[in-house]
Amino acid sequence: MKFMMFVCTDTAPDTDPTELPDIHKWVAENDSRGRRLTGNVLAPTSAATMVRVRDGELLVSEGPFAETTEVIVGFDLLDCADLDEAIEVARTHPMAREGRLELRPYADLSA
């Protein structure tokens, strides 16, 4: 079961002073077990570009810049047996404490 895991900032990060998990170890561990297919950190929203087509016309603009306090800063594509396994993968990501993670399964198009 594939999950897109959005890595987001959060206005109320963890205050636990213990050391955060190492992201490189997290990537190596989950890549080697086949639970992480790909992923990356994203450039800041100042580098984002919006593309729309309206009435046949291409509209390109900067942004979006709205809601700057909680933004997507990265992503990982997970392949897990079920939600419980995806939660276990997510909980050990450093951003589970510094921000928050959103697990979105692929839609089941056969249904």
Add this chain to the structure above:
Amino acid sequence: MSRTDTTTGAPDSVGAAAAAQAVAAAGADAYPRIVATLIRLTGDWALAEDCAQEALAVALERWPGDGVPGNPGGWLLTVARNRAIDVLRRTAVERRKLHELAVLAPDDAWPETPAGRDVVDDRLRLIFTCCHPALAIEARVALTLRTVCGVPTADIARLLLVSESTMTRRLTRARTRIAQAGIPYRVPSGPALAERLPGVLAVLYLLFTRGYAVDGEPAFADEAVRLARLLEVLMPEQSEVAALLALLLFQHSRRDARRDAAGDLLTLERQDRARWDHAAIAEGQAALARVRDDGPYAWQARIAACHATAPSADDTDWPTIARAYDALADIRASPVVALNRAVAHGYAYGPYAGLGVLDAAQAGGGLDGNPLAVAVRADLVARQGDRPRAAALFREAAAAVDSAAERSALLDRADELIP
């Protein structure tokens, strides 16, 4: 666990009312098992519940004329399974599911001893899936009642104070979410089990209190006790399960003594202790003896044990209860715990001590408008000797409670103070 009497001989036609009763009795036990079996074979929650539901509807139609079958559970499973096969054929899904359903012989799948490991595992999988933290708490309670306990949707709606159509939508949404979010049909293992267990216990306790409430549905309380027993058999290493079971049994032991002949509610000290269920108390004590940790249910069970084993209200070990509430307030502070702590200190160390704790509890504002807090104050004031003020407080509390039985009990207290 079976609540059906299958010892009758050849089926005869029965009255519609008797048939409806037989369907309800068979359904309560059979529904969760049918649903669990069909989920295991098809992985489809909505299909499993629709087919189980339909089997009950067919039984309601046929049993009045054909008579109640000798093995009602097996009969219902056969009808539900055939229905599932029909639906799957029409939607042309994988052949494997169809095959597994076709080879399921309901007589084999319906053993005489329902406590078989497969049945128990099925039920436990259902419990953990229905109580998954990725579902909203209201959805967890409703789904557990519907799927694990087999309570009809209309009854759940009445119990949770929503319309039947709202409850139907809520249940449908929850089942869809289980499938879409990827919530597994599985009991968690390792450290995940310890993390998930409190959520399951909270649902069971909520189920019990909803059933045990003055105007509640007693069958739900029975169901919660049964589920707690089952959980303890399956998780003997989890101390809090034994603690919850003990707590439920101690409270449940008073179910027949809570009302007088007129149906009015009796407070603990006025109940006839001979009418308490002493077998339940003994079972609770045995469960409490298996409790090793100091979790929130452990402290609550120890408090309930003090009440359940006191020879009379006057001989209750209040200092032990007060200390247990102190410990409980440290790990699980809440307005209700604070209120009960005030009561315990009042009995253990006198009304002035109780009022001191009550004042501190009410300072936070969490008990504002709570009629129980007014009643507790009334009782403490009465024991200080200020009868007019105590009577006025009891009347104030009576005016604010929802339940007629509780109102009547509070007004009686006021009348006794100022005849």
